[in-house]
Amino acid sequence: MSIGVCYFPEHWPEERMEADVERMADAGLEYVRMGEFAWARMEPEPGTYDFEWLDRAVSLIGEYGMRAVLCTPTASPPKWLVDEHPGILQEEADGTTRHYGGRRHYCYNSEEYRRETRRITEKLAERYADNPTVAGWQTDNEYGCHGTLRCYCDDCAGAFRDWLREKYGDVDELNEKWGTEFWSQTLNSFAQVDPPRHTAADHHPSRLLDYDRFSSDSVVEYNRLQVEILREANDEWFVTHNFMSHDDLDAYDVAADLDFASWDSYPTGHVQVQREAVSNDELRAGNPDNLGLDHDLYRSAANAPFWVMEQQPGDINWPPYSPQPGEGAMRLWALYAVARGADVVSYFRWRRCRMGQEQYHSGLLDGDGTPDRGYRDAVDAASDLDELASVAGDDADGSSLSTPDADVALLHDYDNLWALDIEPMTPDFDYWRHVETYYAALRERSVHVDVVPPTAELAEYDAVVAPTLYLVTDELAETLTSYVEGGGELLVTMRSGVKDAYDKLHDAAQPGPLRSLVGADVEQHESVPDAMDGTVVYDGREFGCRVWNEWLSPAEEGAEVTGRYDGTMADGTPAIVRNAVGDGSVTYVGTWPDSDLAGAVVGDLLDRAGVETTDAFPAHVRVSRRGGLTWIANFGGDSMSVDAPADAEWALGGSTVGPYDVAVTDADPASLTPLSE
Amino acid sequence: MSIGVCYFPEHWPEERMEADVERMADAGLEYVRMGEFAWARMEPEPGTYDFEWLDRAVSLIGEYGMRAVLCTPTASPPKWLVDEHPGILQEEADGTTRHYGGRRHYCYNSEEYRRETRRITEKLAERYADNPTVAGWQTDNEYGCHGTLRCYCDDCAGAFRDWLREKYGDVDELNEKWGTEFWSQTLNSFAQVDPPRHTAADHHPSRLLDYDRFSSDSVVEYNRLQVEILREANDEWFVTHNFMSHDDLDAYDVAADLDFASWDSYPTGHVQVQREAVSNDELRAGNPDNLGLDHDLYRSAANAPFWVMEQQPGDINWPPYSPQPGEGAMRLWALYAVARGADVVSYFRWRRCRMGQEQYHSGLLDGDGTPDRGYRDAVDAASDLDELASVAGDDADGSSLSTPDADVALLHDYDNLWALDIEPMTPDFDYWRHVETYYAALRERSVHVDVVPPTAELAEYDAVVAPTLYLVTDELAETLTSYVEGGGELLVTMRSGVKDAYDKLHDAAQPGPLRSLVGADVEQHESVPDAMDGTVVYDGREFGCRVWNEWLSPAEEGAEVTGRYDGTMADGTPAIVRNAVGDGSVTYVGTWPDSDLAGAVVGDLLDRAGVETTDAFPAHVRVSRRGGLTWIANFGGDSMSVDAPADAEWALGGSTVGPYDVAVTDADPASLTPLSE
Amino acid sequence: MSIGVCYFPEHWPEERMEADVERMADAGLEYVRMGEFAWARMEPEPGTYDFEWLDRAVSLIGEYGMRAVLCTPTASPPKWLVDEHPGILQEEADGTTRHYGGRRHYCYNSEEYRRETRRITEKLAERYADNPTVAGWQTDNEYGCHGTLRCYCDDCAGAFRDWLREKYGDVDELNEKWGTEFWSQTLNSFAQVDPPRHTAADHHPSRLLDYDRFSSDSVVEYNRLQVEILREANDEWFVTHNFMSHDDLDAYDVAADLDFASWDSYPTGHVQVQREAVSNDELRAGNPDNLGLDHDLYRSAANAPFWVMEQQPGDINWPPYSPQPGEGAMRLWALYAVARGADVVSYFRWRRCRMGQEQYHSGLLDGDGTPDRGYRDAVDAASDLDELASVAGDDADGSSLSTPDADVALLHDYDNLWALDIEPMTPDFDYWRHVETYYAALRERSVHVDVVPPTAELAEYDAVVAPTLYLVTDELAETLTSYVEGGGELLVTMRSGVKDAYDKLHDAAQPGPLRSLVGADVEQHESVPDAMDGTVVYDGREFGCRVWNEWLSPAEEGAEVTGRYDGTMADGTPAIVRNAVGDGSVTYVGTWPDSDLAGAVVGDLLDRAGVETTDAFPAHVRVSRRGGLTWIANFGGDSMSVDAPADAEWALGGSTVGPYDVAVTDADPASLTPLSE
Ligand SMILES: [Zn+2]
Ligand SMILES: [Zn+2]
Ligand SMILES: [Zn+2]
Structure with missing residues (x-):
């Protein structure tokens, strides 16, 4: 159970690097993730590579007793690559090209892009195969983010036909399984199938569902291509991917190729995007079930403790509104993630970036390098986790407290x-x-x-x-x-x-x-x-x-x-x-x-x-069990109290849990009762 | 006055066919409509035809004493046809192709598609010209549905120029009639006119209006092409078309080429799509004037009793919400249609379809073949109409009760x-x-x-x-x-x-x-x-x-x-x-x-x-006159009562009309007064 | 300080021309603007010119003691020009062409269009260079209206690259200034930069901001091309442009090339488009600060009295709603514009147009040639301004009352x-x-x-x-x-x-x-x-x-x-x-x-x-100072009163200002106090 951070050494003058890394270590961080958008820095021109800046960052991280998580940079191919291979760009259902200019500007089914992907992944794998500081890898970044999971280009058309051939063998089998007799949709060959492009009337649901499956499978295949290269280079590395969207991509299928799943948790953002109405408390701290469902999903998907690869560090840039999170909320999120089974919670990002698309995204440090609200919470979370590990007894391998088997x-x-x-x-x-x-x-x-x-x-x-x-x-x-x-x-x-x-x-x-x-x-x-x-x-x-x-x-x-x-x-x-x-x-x-x-x-x-339960807690308070301890998380803006046995020992806090705070006790959940407010 | 049904024999194993047809006859149905989306079944490959399944269905329908209404299958050309003639696809105003994948994927002005249309229509006309069970034809299906009435492709551009040449003769005449002096829109030749494609500012209203007229005329011309082939094959056949949208297509112009107009009536769907706010009663049964305006329009359009070619049979798939219709509503709709001048009310569809785009559309039978709520209402409606015909005395030709001349x-x-x-x-x-x-x-x-x-x-x-x-x-x-x-x-x-x-x-x-x-x-x-x-x-x-x-x-x-x-x-x-x-x-x-x-x-x-009237009835109750009888339809969820003369005879129900019920009396409308609820 | 009107002689039979011009003079108008959409009339076919109608209009305007303002007709190139040069059309960010059919259908960066622009502007400048009735010119019309300020075509791509080369010199300078390290956006050459076309994720904000600047600069350059030709032909002409959108185009930059700025003022339209909620009073008369901010901006932009080149004359066609303006509102707007520094207020248009896109836009005369509500207000405004000029003493050059220096x-x-x-x-x-x-x-x-x-x-x-x-x-x-x-x-x-x-x-x-x-x-x-x-x-x-x-x-x-x-x-x-x-x-x-x-x-x-102020007036009443007089404008539907010194002289009205009325006094603003209503 530990805290990490996402770091972009390429965004800052190299002379600041050691001071930054030293400060990370001082804060109690254990993991530093890097490199997921740095292709243009790694390969400024076709075939010309520059990894020295990354070597140095990895080296410093090791010197200061931390470990590095590296990423393949495939989520943002450089412009020179796009200009060489314009066919890698995706297309909308209406034929509009999704141009270069943001990120995720490539089609998973482009053979050209798979070739480029192999090249850069092999280069990276080879370079760091023997580096003891590198703990493992994140493949790409947030597959499918910005609605890029489904593409309608000609490469996808061809790949979809192959996928259908593979699945159905014979087009008559497809006709029967889909039920194409409806509206004269009978097909004479697989070559007649296109992606579900813009039409006046609705598409056939069976065709759409298979396109959704095919699209997800395309990512699974694309991801596996990276995983295999990395595993081959060093089979002690872990390989994970940081999920973001839980809608278009089958996380179970991707997770089957990973050592564990990780995901990017932005509590005040998700709750605004995924719900119709949001309370002020939710705007300050998110909703514990909105979060918990993802925690439990990604923990279950790989049947292993998960990571929060990116943890919201304060105000962020992409939801409609970004009120300041409640006092302590950044610590609450980390402890709650651990309570639901996370091994590492890695804040995104180390420092607010001065340029580009995410200037309104806070970091643990502010843009001027001074500690921001998230920094103080991260330090507290790291220290709390150390304390709790000592109380609960860490696992044998030192990386994880066990979560109970679910009933x-x-x-x-x-x-x-x-x-x-x-x-x-x-x-x-x-x-x-x-x-x-x-x-x-x-x-x-x-x-x-x-x-x-x-x-x-x-x-x-x-x-x-x-x-x-x-x-x-x-x-x-x-x-x-x-x-x-x-x-x-x-x-x-x-x-x-x-x-x-x-x-x-x-x-x-x-x-x-x-x-x-x-x-x-x-x-x-x-x-x-x-x-x-x-x-x-x-x-x-x-x-x-x-x-x-x-x-x-x-x-x-x-x-x-x-x-x-x-x-x-x-x-x-x-x-x-x-x-x-x-x-x-x-x-x-x-x-x-x-x-x-x-x-x-x-x-x-x-x-x-015969499942043991408690009385119903209010919607903003959730009780979890991990490492033999009971974790009470309060996502509300007011204190709440529980009735606990007199002999309960409190590893953290006590029976009155403050706003955005967490208490941890050795008492059994079933022995706790929420006191009415 | 009779009840029919829309049937898709091609969707079910052929061995079920006779049982289905027998059951239709048992239910009191008199007409069975078929074939409107079956081109791929009729012509599985270019030039290879298969009509045996349809022959058998027509034959069984005849054997069981009913009559068949056949359709040209042109609303959904098969994929092989689209691949042979990709130019038949329509285009949006912004140039986006309306691709294959739903239905209505063809341009009315495509010469290639008109050629294909002639071919399949002639083939069908020829095959059934001497079949006594076939009563008549429906051309195509719901022209203009899904916003396909207006197309902006190059074929349409050329046809629009011809249409303008025909209308104005000289481009200076067009300039004067449109008033093109405004914003420098003067034209030097008809060749300069394009369809009103995407622009930054508004289009000239006169150009838009002529494009709307041209688009409607294109369908009139396309429809006439089919009508003429069918009439030539057998001039005793009736020919109709089932209107759906009453917005983009001039129903009067199309109806001028038909024997009578028919339309597709979905009371709980129309009322949601055509109004801003809908009451719960309207969600259960629709609104009698929203329906009645269409009934009266299509009756007047051909100056002849109309058909409801598709009558909502229960819950349906396309409106925002689909609550279960009120108890008896499916019977109410049929009787109300007849009261407004319908000769035949044909439920859509016989049986809920297991595949494709309309699985959430109910039928008289459920997907498993058991009678659904609509079946029971259809049986009642058929029996009521028989009863009423005997009371009122049917017309000489046995097909119609007269409607009064409108004042x-x-x-x-x-x-x-x-x-x-x-x-x-x-x-x-x-x-x-x-x-x-x-x-x-x-x-x-x-x-x-x-x-x-x-x-x-x-x-x-x-x-x-x-x-x-x-x-x-x-x-x-x-x-x-x-x-x-x-x-x-x-x-x-x-x-x-x-x-x-x-x-x-x-x-x-x-x-x-x-x-x-x-x-x-x-x-x-x-x-x-x-x-x-x-x-x-x-x-x-x-x-x-x-x-x-x-x-x-x-x-x-x-x-x-x-x-x-x-x-x-x-x-x-x-x-x-x-x-x-x-x-x-x-x-x-x-x-x-x-x-x-x-x-x-x-x-x-x-x-x-000097027009005779009643006191104002509440908005959900409407009184009609047909066949010398007075029909009181209650679209509300509560009973309502009328004050009627003591000697009024009730051919159906009585002076208190239940929810979603109809009463029919020999009393004159002017003798009835709504009693306050 | 005078009143003008926008006139389209090309829209009406030539025999009406003299009667119209005579009536303008009778109404007290002093300026007549013409020609801004008349290219097709001026050059009906490539190279064939017809200016006689315009010569005659100018000549009549002179005869009746008024002056003409002419416009270059470049906002609406004729269809023959577009067909000869289809590349002049703009493109949306998704690649869709903005077709011919409305107006503003050209790209500012099209070299072909700049050539055509030069040709027609030189032709016009030459023809009227010695005509004493022509007071000056308006270039084009409402640059950027209908969202046409930003274009994404290939011509713009090339021009953007040149603009960046000019600004940054070296691509590495651009990389540093933009901060392209973020998301691998580093560029190897200017040739790699495209317009910010459709992408899945957000664009880089620095790239977007430079595209916005480039787009505005493109118009500045395009406008300067016209200004230079006109100045060269006759350096006593004034040259202005009528701004409409105050969003995408830098008015300060354009104004630097003009003698004064003018703008098109539609009070009930702007207030609906630019605000979320609008009161009924605002629907009848607009809001004085919504208007005043633009008046003050355009006055300040050229540091000179401005013109309202188009003043709303009554109901108009483009806002969501167009209630009839309050009684006298058209006069109120003119006097308020003068109070804020306008020299000329020119109503748009002389007569409601019978054809084309603006038939629902009123004029001073109705479509049948009878005076409309705006006519009566315009006559009053002209007469009031004459009266006020005599009280205040006009400026030396006879054209302007001075506005005070702003504190x-x-x-x-x-x-x-x-x-x-x-x-x-x-x-x-x-x-x-x-x-x-x-x-x-x-x-x-x-x-x-x-x-x-x-x-x-x-x-x-x-x-x-x-x-x-x-x-x-x-x-x-x-x-x-x-x-x-x-x-x-x-x-x-x-x-x-x-x-x-x-x-x-x-x-x-x-x-x-x-x-x-x-x-x-x-x-x-x-x-x-x-x-x-x-x-x-x-x-x-x-x-x-x-x-x-x-x-x-x-x-x-x-x-x-x-x-x-x-x-x-x-x-x-x-x-x-x-x-x-x-x-x-x-x-x-x-x-x-x-x-x-x-x-x-x-x-x-x-x-x-130490700035002298009054007590706060209610939001619909504003006090201005011009020509040594104090102007009180009441945009409300009720009368309002001020407490004024006993010896105040009233050049217009008195201390109780009626609905939609203006009072003018010699009392100092600081001596006035609003009386509570
Ligand atoms: Zn693709
Ligand atoms: Zn077309
Ligand atoms: Zn352009």
Whole structure:
């Protein structure tokens, strides 16, 4: 558990380098990431290389007892390279070129660019293969950022045709799987398939979904090309990638080629971009579940402690608004990341940059080199982590405190995300917000959650929560049935079992292959605007529901009805059912519940599964377990208190947790109760 | 009066075909429409045809006592055809190609595509010319849907130049009629004219209006090409087209080549797309005037009973929201269509499709083949219509109940729509909503209305309502003057008589050629935002007005002032005038009235014209007359009651009409009074 | 001081010409502007000229005692010219051509178009060189209107490279000044630089800022080409240009080549386009500060009385809404323009045009040739100005009443505008609205203001107000320091001293080179949404602040804290400081103040500077001084009264000023007090 920083030695006069590195070490930092946009500095002209500045930086980092993380610089090829190979530029769906001028100006499927990528990666790998200060590598930078995951150029057209040939073998197989009989879309050859370019009417959803998969696979392939070169040069290096967008790229697939996943965490930015309405507290510190879902996803993706490769250090340049973060928030974010399973939290950037596109992005130091607010928080975080490691006892390899095995799996899947993005069927449906509704219900009860795809091994979990399991194959249905029969408690929600793996409706009524497991059919579904928000009676109490309603019909000797719509057109119609199957049971929620209803359903699920929980904490307070300790993080602007056992020992803070503060105790989570404010 | 369905035999295994057809017959259906997107199935490879599947479907339909409506498949040419003739694709105004991938991917002016169209149409016409089961044809499908009515490609450029040559003969004539002296737009030859492609500043309105006319004419010409081939093959076939968009295509012009018009009616979709705010009742059942205006337009367009070629069967895929329709709404829509003059109402589609772009569109059967909510309503509608036909006595030819002659004409015109779209002059002006304001005022009084262009024969009508008669020629002014002098009652509203036929201002002040008829000038006009909503005093009462105010100035010995603005800058200025001319009179309303003011003005007009009316019904209840019967349709979610004569006989229901229900009585409309709820 | 009109003789039959000109003279008009869109009439075919219609118009204007202002017709090249030289069309950043069809369809950097421009300008200059009726010229028309100031075509690419070569000499100099090390943007040659075309990520701000400067310079160069030809033909002609957009084009640079600046004033249009919320009064008459800022800018730009070349004559076609202007508003606008320093106010247009893009734009005459509301106001304005000139005594040259020397300079700069547009950092920051906040604070106290760039000579001003002086060089810092040391009172506001001349952050903390002058640093800045609106305590009173907060830190022995944030996260932190330097002092305001706080700070500044002020007038009333008279303009819909000395003489009106009216008195402004309404 340690703190790092992202450093751009190429941005500053070389004479400042040693003072900067010394100061990093003084601050308690252990890792320094470098080089991800420095291609033009590394190779100022075609074939002319200059690595001396980087050699020196690595060398100083080693001298001061830290380790370097290097990056391949492929996210920003120099202009001379683009001018030599203009075909590497991406194209929009309407044919417009995405020109040079920002970053990420290359197509993953350009053979020319793959060649250039190999060349520079090999050069770097070779140069640092024997350098003991270099701990490992980050490939490229934030694949897909700025909407660059999907490209519509001719190179992509060719690669897509190859990808389809590989997947379907015969074009008639594709015709059948996609269902091209609709609107005369039958294809006579793979050569007839283009990227889904601009059309007047909608594209075929099966074609779009395969294009989304192909696009993600293109990045996986491109990334693997780099990983292999780096591994070959030095197999003790770790290789990771810093994820940013969690939308267009399948993080599970990329992570399979990495030693661990890392991601770039900007709490006040994400929360503004990913939500409709944001509170002032969230503008100051972000939202713990908005953050936590990503922490848990990237931890689960590689089944390993993750890194926050870039941690917000203060005010930043890209969200609509950038209020100053709350006092201590930069420390809170680091400790909370560790609580959720991070090994290293690396602030971005060392020093505010005086030039270029990110001048309004703060650093640990201000532009004039004086410590900024983030610096003080980083020093505190480093010192706290040292202290906590000594209390908790670090792992054998010295790099990690263990996280507990999760009792609950939250199923999440990129195919589902993409398919639902293609057919959301209402402007108000958002896959991530639906998933987060259930994630929050678990986390407010202090449950430790793995975020895994439906293909994960489920047997180890006491309960499995599967929000909107949209695409379901017979195989998946069998897996889930076995899980429940074996005593698992499964929660499945609205819009599950709708489609097959090719984004076609199942022959059988929804939930398709899950019908016998769920013990009920979806008779009707409807999307509704806010003005039609409804009510569900569950367990004798009234709750709110919205966005999407399914009218459920239990099979004979099928599921038990546990919730019904109340007072609208669907008055009395089943909305929530539970079906006992083997030694377990499955609950199906056919609407989008308000947070209280999600909490009630999830609470009952956890009870049945025998998962230990706490009372529900308020939305801005989250309790985590790591290294045998209990971490209480307060993302609110006011203090909050917990009722803790009298003999609780506090490794950090105490039972009243200040604003944007963290307390750590040896008391068991289940022994803590939130005190009302 | 009968019920039909749209069927896609090519989407299902052939072995299911007979069971499906049998079930249709059992449900009481009489017509089955097929084939409109099946080109790739009919001609899987260039020149290789396969019609056997369609032969068999037609044959089964005949065997089970029904009749087939076939379609030309030209709305979705196969990919092989597009690859052979990439020039058939349309272009956006900015030059972007509208690529293959959805539907309607062809330009009406492509000679290559017209050749291909002729080929497939002749092939089909020839094959089914002697088949007694085929009742007639639908050409193509929903011309102009997805914004494809206007194309900006080079083929269109050439065709537009020819169209202009034909219209103007000499380029100097065009220069004068358009008024190209403005901004140096004088042309030296027709070859200098391009489609109105992307510019920095606005285009010349006269050029835009002619491009709109040209675009509509291109479709008329393209459609006629198909009609002629079909008529030549079998002159007993009817030929129709299913209109969808009522915006870019002149339905009157297309209908002139058809036996009758049909249209695709999706009540909960249209109401969301065509209005700003929608009530929950409208989300469940649509709005009767939003629907009725189209029913009456398409009935009037061919002066013949129309078909609803596609009738919404339940939840649908394309509006923002798709709540489940109200209980019985699918039956309500069918009966209401018949009440407004439909002969056949054909549900779209037989069965929910498992693949492609419309998986979220319901059918009479669900995807698994079980009856859905629409099926039950369709069966009821078929049975009700049988019953009503027996009560009312069907027409001699067995196909139609007569609709009464309308007492009132509502003038509507595409040239006006397009010209006002080019120069709306405020974001709040919407031609259709303005027309609908007056349509609703007529229909809430149970008046039967024809929706016709200003060129229609008006003498037969007791009253004529002309909302925003924007383009007025001397000839039209004379027609209207003769109508009024002959005893007609004419209502003309704001923004009338503004422009000549070329979208140029008249020399004379507004209302231009209508000045002496109206007996007043428009001194000033203004557009106003909501914050400037105003008041008009009419007949001693205060009403609201909005969006557009004209300050009227009666001529000496001209019109009488009947309404004045009150309390704003224009306080006391005439807003509404009436002018007695010959044996009739003309009323001019110089602002956008609220519904009460529209009702008061229209009520007075009808009184003067001696048109029989009812008291005003609430907005969700409409009374129609057909086949000697009075049809009361309730689009609301609550029951409503009418006060009817004691001896009224009820052919359907009774004097209390349930939610989404219809009652039919022999009582005269004028004998009915809505009871307050 | 006189009234003119814009006239299009080419739009009307030649037989009407004399009647029109006679009527202009009768109305008291003195100038007639013509010809700015008449290229196609002047040169109907390549090389064939027709100036007889224009000769005749000029001749008649002379006969009736008026003078003509002619225009080069280059804003709208004819279609034959575009077809001969299609390369003159501009391109969007995404490569889309801006086609022929509106106006301004040419690229300033097209050598072909410059050749054509020279040809037609020389032809015109030669023809009218000896014509005594022609007083002077307007070049082109509204450069940059419709977003045409910036073009992304290949001609511009080449010209941009030349411009950079000229500016930087060596590409390494450019690399250093821009800071291209960021994101591998280092350039090896000028040939590598393209216009900032469409990219996925943001462009480099330094590149964007130079492109903005280059684009403005391209117009300066293009305009100079015309000016030189005209000056050479007759050096007694004045040459001006009618500015419209005050955003993309540096008016100071263009004005340096002109005899005086003119601009096109549409009060009800500007106020809707440039503000978020508009009151009904503003919809009827505009806002006096929104107008006044432009009047003062264009007067200051050429340091000469300006013209309103186009004055709104009534309702107009281009804003969202066009309510009828308030009664007398067209006269109000003319008199207010004169009060702010206009010599000639020329209404646009003589007569509503029957054809083309501006049919919904009124004229002094209506389309039928009858006087419209604007005509009556224009006649009154002409007569009032005659009367006032006789009272005040006209200047020696008979053309101008002197305006007083301004006591206060408001610093304004296009580089700052552009740089802040590139990095606004919150959707709520608007440079012009921030400048106007301070302009209003000065003007509500009846202070006469020059609007000048920071490079202006400041010594003559008692106080200087510098809102958001974003880009600050050492040289500018020295200038401002000298000004303050010499006894000047300087007000600098938030976001000042942030960047160097190349849009790079300074090494030193903000306010960079202004630190020692201001005596404080900006410790932090933050952008905040409305929900975070805050409070500042200044002078013991609470005021509001919003959008942007800077946390100030006075240097030791530096500035005195005069305002502090209150009640938020920054509670108690300095928000406003004042620093005594030499004989003067500098105030720094680190947030966006509400109007009361701006007023309080500005009021204190004026007190210290000894500038004579009035009490604050309400926002719709403004007091100006010209020709030794005091002009009170009331932009409100209600009368307002002033308390004036008993012996005040009223040259126009009296101490109660009606709605949309103006009163003029010999009393000193400082002797007037607004009476509460
Ligand atoms: Zn590509
Ligand atoms: Zn076309
Ligand atoms: Zn250009």
